[in-house]
Amino acid sequence: VDADVDLADPLAAPPGEFVTIDGGSRALVPLERMAVGHALSGAHGSNRSGAFPYISAHHDLDAVRAYLYRFRQQPKTLRAYTKELERFLLWSVTVREKPLSSLLADDCEAYKDFLGSPDPAFVGPKAPRASGRWKPFASAELGVESQKYAIRALRAAFGWLVAVRYLAGNPWEAVTDPVVVERIDKIRVDRALPAALWQRIRNFIDMQCDAADASYWRAVRVVLLLGGDSGLRREELARATRERLSPTSFGDAETPVWQLLVIGKRSKERVVPVSPATIDALQMHWRDRGLDFSTATSGPLLAPMFIPRTRLAQKKHADGTPLAYHPDSLNTMIEWAMKRLIAGMPDLTTAEINLLAGTSPHAFRHTFGTHATAEDVPLDVVQRVLGHASLQTTSIYVQAEKQRMLREVNDFYRKNGSL
The missing domain is CATH 1.10.443.10 (Intergrase catalytic core)
Incomplete structure (x- = not known):
């Protein structure tokens, strides 16, 4: 069945379109165009599990793509989770300068604060993902409900990475959700x-x-x-x-x-x-x-x-x-x-x-x-x-x-x- 099988990674761009992010780099590109230098790749992250892994992920990008691949038949969910994970990954390697698989609970708390007031470099008008004008955030004012959604999405993703033995533990379990005022009428x-x-x-x-x-x-x-x-x-x-x-x-x-x-x-x-x-x-x-x-x-x-x-x-x-x-x-x-x-x-x-x-x-x-x-x-x-x-x-x-x-x-x- 070789002729009927596409072995290309559906969540990655062609090799020539990758942008490598390394220590000190402020490159901001979508997940499918992202490559991370060895020091920040998570190949030797401090939170990597020592048990036999259930996925063949050599570094954090592989692990993130493996998680997202589960939603390949749910396009709306895939877009939403991709947005949250690429934002967090970009923040981790460019702002915190740490691999995703080395983040601790205090790092997650810092990202929780970041969501309330994103760095201006992360914000810009909507643009195609292939454009150099693309930014992770379209607005500098992320609503509390959106912040809560982001944290829950990341907690679920890290939970799965623990379940498949890529990570040893889930630092998001120690982070509480933002307080959201319950609206009387959720439907407009x-x-x-x-x-x-x-x-x-x-x-x-x-x-x-x-x-x-x-x-x-x-x-x-x-x-x-x-x-x-x-x-x-x-x-x-x-x-x-x-x-x-x-x-x-x-x-x-x-x-x-x-x-x-x-x-x-x-x-x-x-x-x-x-x-x-x-x-x-x-x-x-x-x-x-x-x-x-x-x-x-x-x-x-x-x-x-x-x-x-x-x-x-x-x-x-x-x-x-x-x-x-x-x-x-x-x-x-x-x-x-x-x-x-x-x-x-x-x-x-x-x-x-x-x-x-x-x-x-x-x-x-x-x-x-x-x-x-x-x-x-x-x-x-x-x-x-x-x-x-x-x-x-x-x-x-x-x-x-x-x-x-x-x-x-x-x-x-x-x-x-x-x-």
């Missing part, structure tokens, strides 16, 4: 679109989709409906495929309700309903892509019309990899649409303009939860559609609808002189 349900506004923007987008050259608007409509009618997260939407979508026996014979098998958070599968309006939108979007939705058996539900001319995009799809939107691209798409909605709907109030200006694909998911609750859909059903682990989480939408009711009645009292 205030971003949900009111029913009347939701219907108006759907009508506006439908009108834009009628033009022959409106293929991008028709893609926007798919995002809108899969979020607002099916409650999908943007990552779930980006990964949704035709083979997981099928009609059911519910609804009218000509316009049945469909079902979509989704892989959500924590790699849990769930089935969500897909409205007839969404199916109509998908059929038009697939027609724009030169495909027949009715006869197709595979492929991403949502995809761009063409491959961008950028080097990275051309390289990614050179082997025939199917086109698919990256989750971040969906944010860009909705931001584009909201700007045109605000400009094209003259009857919007100031409050509605402000709401639309901050709308993202996730707001449509909140819209589904709020509207379904308002229409007395059983809470456990809403929970299953949204994929919440706890019914308590879903109940926040009940509170949001209660608050909306009180707000609307208060406006009624004010207009009728009852206040």
Whole structure:
């Protein structure tokens, strides 16, 4: 099977792109381009285990990549953990000037303080990972919840390195998490679109989709409906495929309700309903892509019309990899649409303009939860559609609808002189 096996390290750049970091060096490069000089490599780290190791890691970079490789089929988790580990590794060798496998609890406490106020050299605007302008932090103000997440991610990584006998002990076990004030509302349900506004923007987008050259608007409509009618997260939407979508026996014979098998958070599968309006939108979007939705058996539900001319995009799809939107691209798409909605709907109030200006694909998911609750859909059903682990989480939408009711009645009292 040699011809079918790629032996290249998926978490490392080609050899010519590596940057060596040694004592006194302040080079800051992403993990995949990082090489560490022998003195700081951890080949002889003071915390290295003397027992038989379960991984063939010669130094700290090998060990970190072995840990991250476990998440190769969980791209979102892989990105998050890579970010935390590369930040810590860069800090360790350039600021602390110690190998990762020689760090003690007081070093970890120092990094905990560093997270609260990163060195300016570590901070810069977002840039591609291959760019020389790339920096580990995009902001000098890391929230307390983000700091807590970083520490927990590092504690878990070091725990695994101890379990596989690469490290003798886990110094993060002696470090406490930052104190985080528990928010009453963890879900920003205030971003949900009111029913009347939701219907108006759907009508506006439908009108834009009628033009022959409106293929991008028709893609926007798919995002809108899969979020607002099916409650999908943007990552779930980006990964949704035709083979997981099928009609059911519910609804009218000509316009049945469909079902979509989704892989959500924590790699849990769930089935969500897909409205007839969404199916109509998908059929038009697939027609724009030169495909027949009715006869197709595979492929991403949502995809761009063409491959961008950028080097990275051309390289990614050179082997025939199917086109698919990256989750971040969906944010860009909705931001584009909201700007045109605000400009094209003259009857919007100031409050509605402000709401639309901050709308993202996730707001449509909140819209589904709020509207379904308002229409007395059983809470456990809403929970299953949204994929919440706890019914308590879903109940926040009940509170949001209660608050909306009180707000609307208060406006009624004010207009009728009852206040």
